[in-house]
Amino acid sequence: MSRQTSQRIAFALLTFLAIVVMVPIVLVVAYIIVQGIGAVNWEFLTSFPRNGMKEGGILPAVIGTVLLTFGTAIASIPLAVGAAIYLSEYARDTWLTRSIRLAIINLAGIPSVVYGLFGLGLFVLFLGLGTSIVAGSLTLGLMTMPVVISTAEEALLSVPQRFRVVSRSLGASRWQTIRQVVLPNALPGMLTGVILGLERAAGETAPILFTVAAFYLPQLPKSPLDQTMALPYHLYVIATQVPGMPLEIQYGTALVLLVLVLSLNVVATVIRSRFRRRRQW
């Protein structure tokens, strides 16, 4: 076989494999759209469930997921960004930083249901926050943190070292250098990481199962210490716990959750590509 022929075969094979990767996602999305689009309308998004959730809409679940996503952002971003700055800009390679890194890697590998149980033990029971938005947000925040730390650290490290040296040589302190040169240039990358982390949090069921999610509530939460309904848990409930649930409402709910999460993904992609076009190095 000539070299050209084997190259052509290799390319064809790789292209085929890359296309195969796309198939499941396209199928899942297409199937859910086809099955669920009929249920989704303005009323579905803006009204409460009725008649044992077999009719009506999903408003409280949508609101709950939005609230939890915000709560997760508040709980995780400051800590995660701070940790990333420390690791990338200040920490030298010592046993301490090596253990911190090891801890982060391991945190990322913990199953989400374990986070849920941990949240139940620490936030709900021990700290007495009860089953509440605060407890759920903290639990989700904890779960999100490793992802955000790793991507934020990567974004910080991608700012060329030479900018730091130049800034210091012009009499800037280490903090001024971080503030003026490193952070502005790392920000879009960090933002992308944050959004991807939040996206995962928005779609998780297990961590909110014991810490915040309500089976059904007749009203919207009034304080951060209230329970709330949330889309992923609501979907689980109507798919498994409610006999005689119309299929279309189940798929409609899944579609709304999917669109919510994917739109966060699109925002992240837009931020990233805009920055790439604008950046000056």
Add this chain to the structure above:
Amino acid sequence: MAKFTVRNLTFRYDDHLALQDVSLDIPANEITVIFGPAHAGKSTLLRCLNRLNDLIETEAIHLEGQILLDGEDIYAPRVDVTELRRRVGMVFAVPIPLPLSIYENVVYGLRMRGETSSSLLTERVERSLRQAALWDEVRDRLDEPGVLLSGGQQQRLCLARTLALEPDVILLDNPTSGLDPLSTAKVEASLRELKADYTVVFVPHSVQQAARVADTAVFLLNGQLIEAGPGERIFTRPREQRTEDYVTGRFG
């Protein structure tokens, strides 16, 4: 009068002996050229003078000896290193504009020092860009990103950025390495004008360039100081055989 006095300077990092017992005086308001082959320790010596070596990311750096700036030990514990770096500015081999506009590049150091008066900043921008022979080329586009300039212009921008802080000393680490002959001539011409107000320490691109600009010349080889003296003597009647061999192109 010596601006810098280096006494028995030895500098090691990661088991590598970069400078070995180097002693020299750097006179004020002159161009002092530090030349020698690769790995002679030229950049290391330069970076000791504004403590940029402090940034090396390893525990294993080790410095012995003394460096005095106007008679004060710059490695004394209570020295403010950021203040030192404002007094001893640096221009690097590769021009590195910060990802900011031309204007913001020039005023960066001043802003970091806490200057906020926009009239002062604007005045300083024009003055430093003129000193660096760049003003006429960029006066109408100060808001454009610094990286859009050509290589030679970027290097003059970096010089202007250093000058804006009105340092006492300017360190130049082979600033013309990437430049064409015309841009190189412009940078050299700026240096000759600058020495009236500044002390210039210059690591040249070649022996020819060293001979062109040196008032005082310092020859380093493998981390050791071989010979130092007035430029015209070093390049015409060196006392050391190794200096002569290098200057006449027998090695290096």
